[in-house]
Amino acid sequence: MAFSRLRPASGPAPDGDRDSWSTVQARLVSLRSGDESAFLALVSEHGPWMLRLARRRALSEAIAEEIVQESWVAVLRGLDSFEGRSSLRTWIFSIVTHISSAQFNKEIRSVPFSAYGTEIAGPSLEAGRFQNASHPEPGSWLTPPPAWDESPEQSLTTHEAQRTIGSAIEKLPPAQREVISLRDVEGWSATEVCNALGITETNQRVLLHRARSRVRLELETYFGAEASG
Amino acid sequence: MKVGRERRRTLVCQELVEVITDYLEGALSPGDRARFETHLAGCELCDRYVEQFRRTILQAGRLRAQDLPDALAAELLDAFRGWRG
Numbered sequence: 001m002a003f004s005r006l007r008p009a010s011g012p013a014p015d016g017d018r019d020s021w022s023t024v025q026a027r028l029v030s031l032r033s034g035d036e037s038a039f040l041a042l043v044s045e046h047g048p049w050m051l052r053l054a055r056r057r058a059l060s061e062a063i064a065e066e067i068v069q070e071s072w073v074a075v076l077r078g079l080d081s082f083e084g085r086s087s088l089r090t091w092i093f094s095i096v097t098h099i100s101s102a103q104f105n106k107e108i109r110s111v112p113f114s115a116y117g118t119e120i121a122g123p124s125l126e127a128g129r130f131q132n133a134s135h136p137e138p139g140s141w142l143t144p145p146p147a148w149d150e151s152p153e154q155s156l157t158t159h160e161a162q163r164t165i166g167s168a169i170e171k172l173p174p175a176q177r178e179v180i181s182l183r184d185v186e187g188w189s190a191t192e193v194c195n196a197l198g199i200t201e202t203n204q205r206v207l208l209h210r211a212r213s214r215v216r217l218e219l220e221t222y223f224g225a226e227a228s229g
Numbered sequence: 230m231k232v233g234r235e236r237r238r239t240l241v242c243q244e245l246v247e248v249i250t251d252y253l254e255g256a257l258s259p260g261d262r263a264r265f266e267t268h269l270a271g272c273e274l275c276d277r278y279v280e281q282f283r284r285t286i287l288q289a290g291r292l293r294a295q296d297l298p299d300a301l302a303a304e305l306l307d308a309f310r311g312w313r314g
Contacts, residue, residue, distance in 0.1 A: 032313075039309045040302075047297045047305065065301050072305050076312045123247065130243040139241030144274040145281060156288050165288055184289035190254060201256075209250035216285040 024088055028079050043072070046089060049186050050096055056181060057100045063107040070103055071096045086195055089188070093196045115175035116199045120206040124213035148223040161222065168218035172211050179204055180211035240264040245275050249282050 030038035051068050058064035074095050082091055100108050129143040150156065169177055169185070178197065182188045183204075188196075194204050240261075245268055251257050252265050269276050297305075 031309075034313045036306065036309065039306065043297065043302060043305050047302065048293070048295055051297060051301070052295070065298070068301065069304055069308065073308055073312070076309065123243075125243075125246050127243070130241075137241070139243035141242050141274045145278045147277060148281060156284060157291075162288065162291060165285070166292055169289070169292075180289065184286050185292045187290055187293065205250055205254055205256060209247070212250060212282060212285060213246070215289065216282050219281070219285055 024079070024082060024084060031076075031079065046092055047072075049089070050092065052181065052185070053093065053096050054100065056177065057108040057110065058104065059107050059109065063104055067096065067100050067104055067108075071099045074099055087192060090192055090196045109174075111174040111178055113198075115173065116197065116203055116207065119173045119175045120203065120210065124210050125217070145220060146224060148219070150223075154223065156219070161219070164218055164222045165215055168215040169211070171218075172214060176207050176211035176214070179207040180215065183208055184212070238264075240268045242268075242272065242275050245269070245272075246278060249279055253283075253286075 027038055027042060031042070047068065050071060051064060054064040054067040054071075055061070058067055071092070075092055078091075078095065082088070086094075101110060129141065131138050131140050131142050135142075148156070155161065169180055172180065179193060182193045182196065183190070190201060190204055193199075194201055197204070199207075245265060248257060248261070248265065252262065257265060269279060
């Protein structure tokens with residue numbers, strides 16, 4: 001591979017992404033010289049998450065793919081002016097977001113910014129699962145989490161369990177879905193997610209926690225159904 | 230997030246399930262962190278819950294292992310050739 005994945009001596013990019021400014025510059029040199037393998041490496045690194053992001057927005061798969069294509073055109077056009085103030089993926093994220101709303105306004109569902117503040121009320125696990133104040137130990141488990149019986153057919157790693165996680169994430173309210181997708185599916189850092197979405201660390205954590213709690217609960221239901229069925 | 234009332238010494242299960250992400254992200258105060266760990270050490274059910282929570286996080290990361298559709302990758306390469314030219 002023509003470019004180095006090493007961090008420069010000056011340290012990592014501000015929010016912890018591996019793509020520092022100097023790495024991007026090295027890539028840009030390769031790209032300008034027409035190095036298709038450099039481009040394909042960039043696409044294989046960033047293309048899949050861009051497509052998943054576009055799918056969360058787009059009302060159809062065709063539109064999601066169009067958003068990705070248009071975003072890449074914008075990325076190529078803009079690489080020259082990318083200054084490395086944010087990480088490369090936070091920058092690409094903002095491009096996908098912009099392209100989605102500017103060019104595909106009618107074919108997307110956007111995440112209303114207010115959702116990042118309103119989806120955080122209430123408990124992550126319903127109060128009915130715990131003993132109430134009349135119990136000698138209020139707040140202890142009334143309906144505890146059942147053990148997950150993970151025989152090979154039922155384990156978390158099966159296609160079925162993975163599908164359960166995927167559809168649980170899809171069913172989440174939009175802000176929670178966005179945060180858990182970036183943090184737990186894509187593996188972004190908390191700082192990157194806060195930068196990309198323009199939300200506070202605290203909000204990010206609350207949304208993430210609610211999302212994770214919900215997905216765990218769906219898995220509990222999945223394992224429960226497997227056990228009784 | 231602050232756990233319970235200020236003078237509270239222990240953490241109950243219902244509170245613990247609300248602060249797992251705060252715990253995992255290192256966002257609890259040292260006192261709350263100690264209360265969390267003390268509770269977990271003595272509560273099999275919360276220990277199970279937290280373990281399931283961790284495994285949920287790990288498994289969500291497996292959804293990342295998807296490639297771009299070949300046709301889309303080919304179109305992007307075309308766009309790149311157009312960009313150079």
